[in-house]
Amino acid sequence: MNKEEILSIITDSSVGISKQKILLSDMNTADIAEIFEDLESEKIIRLFRILPKAIASDVFVCMDSDHQQLIIEALSNVEIGEIMNNLFIDDAVDFIEEMPANVVKRALKNVESEKRKIINRILRYPDDSAGSIMTTEFVDLQENATVREAFTTIRRTGLDKETIYNCYVIRSDRLLLGTVSAKTLMLARPKERIGDIMDTNVVFAHTTDDREAIADQFQKYDFLAMPVVDNEQRLVGIITVDDIVDVIVEEHTEDVERMAAIVPSDDPYLKTSIFQHARNRFLWMLILMLSATITGTIISSFENGLMVLPILMSFIPMLMNTGGIAGSQASTLIVRGIAVGEISLGDVLVIIWKELRVAMLCGLGLGLVNFIRVFVMNNKDVLLCITITLSLFCTIIMAKTVGGILPILAKRLKIDPAIMSAPLLTTIVDAVSLIIYFSIAKVILGL
């Protein structure tokens, strides 16, 4: 059944509720959420109410925050309580973080007090920390239990856990001793002791660890889940791979935005107000605009030369743009190499040597094309051709080297390398390329 058929059945008031209910119960919750988001408000509320309780919370989690708010505002306190109590802690925290104060208040008021305490504790972890993305619903086992007993525990409590595929072995004081995967349990004999089959070589995170570093560990070890401990090594939660996928995508967006000289924001483009958009972009535009004063001053200082040979002006954008792209190509590759852990601080000399040679190759090729173009378009003026081509060649060498060094330098100064690539690089490359150009023009053309 395709989306249109489903829509026509669930929005047709002549179709009985029970038929609609059966149809929805058979669907994937992410698909239900997607379909609901296309409907009018009152239809969403009506259909949300006929969802079986077991799947209502799952659908709720998949909806965007505007629709979540719409639903919470329409439901009774009892209904809100049912949804909140069925949410996993990490999903509840994600939801709460996006809501305005009055909705948060109402949602938390109707949740069980034990769960409310946990939610409040997780809300206090910094935004980018392991603690903020963990969930507290995991399966814990005792060292002395047998495999058979472990299965009993899982069968009894498993439905309410975010994953049952990684179980955690803890002492009575919650100290983390080891992990057992469901695979190990299923392949083990029923009488074996958990303590004998558990993996004690556990890779774990601390609540305050950076979530990007955790994502790297998931990538390295191919984890499905990872335990999170507090300062006393007591198990407080787990992070699951589905949340890590979201972290990776969010961190990428931040990187891309920083590289384009935008202050990163969590909100989607269409949902960000124009004032917020302007605020996220203004600062770097301002810095770039003001730093262009340097370039302006350099041009003014060569005014006399330009007055003698005005054609020289027309090559300025070509030099600056080619230099700009040469530099940003290099810096982008280095920033990305640092982000994926391929390039480290020690590689700076290797990078410079590599960029120098790449720049020579590119510079020779572009220089040749440029020479021919200038020669043909400017009355076969050989001295002019040499001036422009030599400037271009030196600009490319300079831009690629600076572009290669800046991100490493930023990393060493503990600044995000992505920030360096756009504004600072542009300013340096523009200024230096003009100085190169005018110096060469002075010597060769005798201005």
Add this chain to the structure above:
Amino acid sequence: MNKEEILSIITDSSVGISKQKILLSDMNTADIAEIFEDLESEKIIRLFRILPKAIASDVFVCMDSDHQQLIIEALSNVEIGEIMNNLFIDDAVDFIEEMPANVVKRALKNVESEKRKIINRILRYPDDSAGSIMTTEFVDLQENATVREAFTTIRRTGLDKETIYNCYVIRSDRLLLGTVSAKTLMLARPKERIGDIMDTNVVFAHTTDDREAIADQFQKYDFLAMPVVDNEQRLVGIITVDDIVDVIVEEHTEDVERMAAIVPSDDPYLKTSIFQHARNRFLWMLILMLSATITGTIISSFENGLMVLPILMSFIPMLMNTGGIAGSQASTLIVRGIAVGEISLGDVLVIIWKELRVAMLCGLGLGLVNFIRVFVMNNKDVLLCITITLSLFCTIIMAKTVGGILPILAKRLKIDPAIMSAPLLTTIVDAVSLIIYFSIAKVILGL
């Protein structure tokens, strides 16, 4: 034990092999690979040989391709066969894809013939397809089996499967009927029929589907694995979330490279030859350099005006750079919005309206600062101030609108939006901002 301690033990020839073996057996395979990669070639080979067979292949998978080649070239045919036969199909394919022909030949010669056939089949799928990242080691169950029988199947075959947490129910002709998660199995009663508890609402991929679209599905549904079927809906493989994490990171790198006007490449920066680097970057540099001929022509055409008032030249880089960043901020946000599925083709008017207003806000702020700066630095020449400020304002409006529209246009023309953002945007913004500048200067300053 930290990395240095481990290194000192495994490289110390006075320590017995059995002790080294025990130490390594206790470690995570990804960590062993990381430590091996820091050693000299002969030590790697020696230590690799003392690894228990069960973990040698896992360590091999975690190593980079240079070290994999080193090991394969040092091992005997029998040893190669053992490793190859223990690799999961998807890992074997990844490894084969990176090796030179002679290594591929030797590796495939020593693998079981059945496995060799499957590897060869998967190697034929296009690089970006679902088929190329799937594995064929999954648990399949019969509809009529009971839960108890399913567990027996899993216990018997599970060790060799990439995941046992998603099992696939197929007919005797391999047609995919449904899926059962290990969670469902563990929570079910032993006598229940698989056909009664399986989920028949299966989201699956075709072998030829784009891997980026598959990654979106994993994100939407929080999958751990997804079945892949052929044209006749027969189950041929599964894709697991660990490979999807790699796909997301790789696709992101490609996007970033395209945005920076680089032809994307799979190879890491440090391992790419300078010729390859130059080739990946040359084309877009050339296009940008040549397109700057347009800008040059526009400047030349206004030469007389510039000769009268040479100070006008010094503002060209400021206008072009501020316009450039204004445009790239907008296009980056739209490209990213399209990539994460937040922005669709229908949003073009919303985007234009949004960018226009954001541009006005930024333009007003920057215009004010610019007015003051030019006023102070240029002898309080009000007409000059108005000319520059008005040009800046119009340039920002134009740049943000063009930056907002171009990626959508690219998407509509089925070109990758990321490609549009750097070269074409720069060319358009540079040319139009100069035309705006010179037109305004003509009117206000009467040049």
